[in-house]
Amino acid sequence: MKGRAGGLMRAWRRGGTTAILVIAAAGVLRAGGPTAPGPRQEGAVRGASLTSAEECARCHVDIHRYWKASMHAQAAENSRFQAQLEELRSKGNAEPICVRCHAPAAVYLRDVRWEKKATWEGVTCDFCHSVRGLRADPARPFVLDVGNVKTGPLMGATPVSHGAQYAEVYTSSDLCAPCHQYVNERGFEVLTTFAEWKASPYPARNMSCQSCHMRAASGRVVDPKVQRVAATTVNLHEMPGGHSVAELNRALQAQISAVRRGGTLDVTVTFVNRGAGHRLPTGSPLRSIVLVVDADGAVGRRQTATRTYARVVVDEHGKELTDEVTMWLKGGRVVKDTRLAPGERRVEQFSFPMPRGTPAHAVAKFYYRYMPDAAPRGETGQPFLSIGAWVDAGGR
Ligand code: HEC
Ligand code: HEC
Ligand code: HEC
Ligand code: HEC
Ligand code: HEC
Numbered sequence: 001m002k003g004r005a006g007g008l009m010r011a012w013r014r015g016g017t018t019a020i021l022v023i024a025a026a027g028v029l030r031a032g033g034p035t036a037p038g039p040r041q042e043g044a045v046r047g048a049s050l051t052s053a054e055e056c057a058r059c060h061v062d063i064h065r066y067w068k069a070s071m072h073a074q075a076a077e078n079s080r081f082q083a084q085l086e087e088l089r090s091k092g093n094a095e096p097i098c099v100r101c102h103a104p105a106a107v108y109l110r111d112v113r114w115e116k117k118a119t120w121e122g123v124t125c126d127f128c129h130s131v132r133g134l135r136a137d138p139a140r141p142f143v144l145d146v147g148n149v150k151t152g153p154l155m156g157a158t159p160v161s162h163g164a165q166y167a168e169v170y171t172s173s174d175l176c177a178p179c180h181q182y183v184n185e186r187g188f189e190v191l192t193t194f195a196e197w198k199a200s201p202y203p204a205r206n207m208s209c210q211s212c213h214m215r216a217a218s219g220r221v222v223d224p225k226v227q228r229v230a231a232t233t234v235n236l237h238e239m240p241g242g243h244s245v246a247e248l249n250r251a252l253q254a255q256i257s258a259v260r261r262g263g264t265l266d267v268t269v270t271f272v273n274r275g276a277g278h279r280l281p282t283g284s285p286l287r288s289i290v291l292v293v294d295a296d297g298a299v300g301r302r303q304t305a306t307r308t309y310a311r312v313v314v315d316e317h318g319k320e321l322t323d324e325v326t327m328w329l330k331g332g333r334v335v336k337d338t339r340l341a342p343g344e345r346r347v348e349q350f351s352f353p354m355p356r357g358t359p360a361h362a363v364a365k366f367y368y369r370y371m372p373d374a375a376p377r378g379e380t381g382q383p384f385l386s387i388g389a390w391v392d393a394g395g396r
Contacts, residue, residue: 050105050118050126050146059161059226060125062219067125067237075122076103084325097328100139101179108144123179126150132167134174141178153235160227173197173208180209180283186316188331190285196278200342212277213239242281248368248384250275252289258362258389265295265354265391267362270347273340280340285311285327286371289339290380295352297360298393303352306380312336322372363388 053073057064067073075081081102088095100107104127105119118124129150133143149163153171157164169175173194181194189195197209217236221229240247254271269291273280281287288310295303313321315330340346354360369381 049109049116050124050130052117053121053125054117056125059222061223063221063234063237064125066217066219066234070238071241071243072123072237072239073121075101076106076120077122078102080324084323088325096139101182104142108140108142109146128175131169131175133169134178138178138183154221157229159222171208171210173203173210176209182328184328184331186330186332188313188333190328190331191283193278193282196282196342200277202277202342207277209277210235212275213241242283242287242368242370243382245382245384248366248382251280252366252385254364254366254385254387256362256364256387256389258295258360258391260354260356260360260391263353263356265297265352265360265362267293267295267350267352267364267389268347269293269350269364270345271340271366272345273342276340277342279342281310281368282339284324284371285313285331285334286322286324288369288372288381290367290369291348292365292367292380293350293362294365295350295354295360295362297354298358305350305352307348309338309340311339324371357393359391359393361388361390 053064053067081098085095085098088098096107101123103114103119103122105111105116105121105124106114108127109116109118111119114120118126126146127144129152130144130146131142132145132151134141135143149165150159151165151167151170153166154164155166157166177194180191181189182191183189197203202208202211214235214237216233217238218232219234221231221234242248251273252271253274254269256267256269258265258267260266271291276282281289288308291307291309293305312335313327313331314333314335315321315326316332318335320335321327321331350362352362364387365383366385367379367381367383
């Protein structure tokens with residue numbers, strides 16, 4: 001065992017209970033980093049450092065594997081985000097506005113030069129599990145206490161390598177709100193996912209963000225080689241959302257029907273937001289769902305109609321915004337919002353000229369477009385659902 005923390009045992013009192021903690025391995029889970037080897041100081045984050053997810057992975061193997069595949073793990077490294085940050089740095093100091101959600105360690109631990117591994121890990125394990133509560137300050141909404149105690153949803157967890165403490169906030173949507181609800185300096189609500197959820201029927205059904213995004217998945221909380229614990233499932237830390245085709249299919253249910261009326265083919269597409277606990281799409285106003293309906297006859301060319309479901313946001317001059325930087329900094333108002341509310345059903349009708357006497361068919365395809373200027377290889381977006389209807393040559 002190397003390093004001065006090896007084998008050290010510490011004890012302290014908190015709220016009447018004594019937590020005893022053995023630091024089992026070198027350098028892992030140092031209390032407050034190398035400069036603060038003594039007992040934890042309440043609220044003192046300066047000089048403290050968050051432990052890298054790589055360390056947590058030694059024991060929480062399965063949780064780490066899921067998290068690694070999440071957008072949270074990529075929030076800081078994301079090349080689009082990095083490019084935008086570079087541009088902002090060259091212009092001034094808008095950086096902290098973005099960093100507090102995408103690389104929270106940089107803000108809370110004042111790693112302004114991005115020297116710490118945890119900063120690059122974006123929304124990393126130790127950030128979330130050092131949260132002790134929330135405060136009303138929008139610039140620093142999380143109350144963080146970095147040290148050996150990890151807070152979480154388990155009551156009576158008994159790790160030997162770090163302290164553990166139950167905190168109710170982990171099973172509540174409130175934990176997600178500071179990063180998934182955002183009002184910019186102009187008073188414009190850029191992100192409204194939390195408010196959309198709050199206004200939906202889901203809170204009354206006791207369904208939090210975690211109920212859907214962190215449902216139980218197979219895995220072990222801790223590698224059994226390290227410590228045996230009873231649970232055989234973990235909370236899905238992959239947090240699948242709009243970047244998951246399975247999740248998109250869970251969100252949207254659709255039907256199509258087609259009838260021939262004289263020389264036209266009338267197509268009806270009915271769809272419902274049955275699985276998203278907020279609007280569909282939610283999150284960044286750059287996201288959109290695109291419905292493309294193709295109608296084909298045995299003879300004649302294919303005809304296409306497209307409809308888009310999104311928020312259209314403009315700046316103070318009425319200019320439509322199409323990238324994150326101007327959206328977050330200059331977003332001023334919504335001029336159109338065609339997204340689907342939770343549970344909402346839409347009926348869309350299309351009419352295509354279609355000569356009599358030939359069979360015809362119509363196909364409806366749904367795409368998720370992440371941003372206007374970055375569709376994969378010039379396509380509409382990520383296809384996720386496709387349904388078709390056929391009519392015979394005679395028709396009605
Ligand atoms: C976005 C914040 C967030 C991040 C990042 C995060 N967690 Fe969690 N974690 C949670 C929440 C919330 C729960 C509880 C979910 C529930 O009970 O509904 C949880 C639960 C847990 C639990 C309890 C066991 C379980 O699965 O319920 C452990 C252990 C854990 N996380 C470890 C980790 C590790 C290790 C990482 C990094 C690889 C990590 N977490 C990353 C928020 C986070
Ligand atoms: C040496 C192994 C080991 C390492 C390294 C480790 N943990 Fe744990 N952790 C455990 C064990 C064992 C438990 C207890 C599980 C139980 O009792 O069900 C646990 C429990 C937890 C819990 C649940 C606490 C609660 O009360 O809900 C969280 C959160 C957690 N760990 C986060 C982390 C984070 C974050 C890291 C990295 C900074 C980390 N752990 C590193 C072994 C480890
Ligand atoms: C510290 C800020 C922070 C916290 C806390 C946080 N998130 Fe996130 N979340 C982000 C950022 C930033 C992104 C976007 C990352 C990217 O795309 O680069 C994101 C993305 C997501 C996505 C999108 C996944 C996809 O497929 O597009 C989901 C779902 C999500 N978060 C759910 C949650 C839930 C549920 C919680 C609470 C348990 C939570 N987040 C807490 C910052 C946070
Ligand atoms: C009833 C289940 C359910 C609940 C509750 C729920 N979500 Fe979702 N969420 C989904 C589904 C399904 C998707 C995928 C479809 C989509 O992108 O809207 C999704 C997508 C997302 C996305 C991705 C948006 C994007 O642009 O790709 C984010 C971020 C997100 N949810 C955050 C949250 C947060 C934060 C909460 C709590 C305030 C929450 N969700 C509550 C089911 C749910
Ligand atoms: C309040 C928290 C918050 C702030 C502040 C914030 N973001 Fe984000 N950002 C998010 C969340 C959450 C998502 C994902 C939303 C979704 O899935 O629709 C996101 C998504 C993005 C994406 C898309 C990533 C991808 O590949 O899908 C980029 C790029 C981005 N943000 C850049 C920025 C920039 C640049 C700033 C500063 C001007 C900024 N963000 C400020 C929370 C934030």
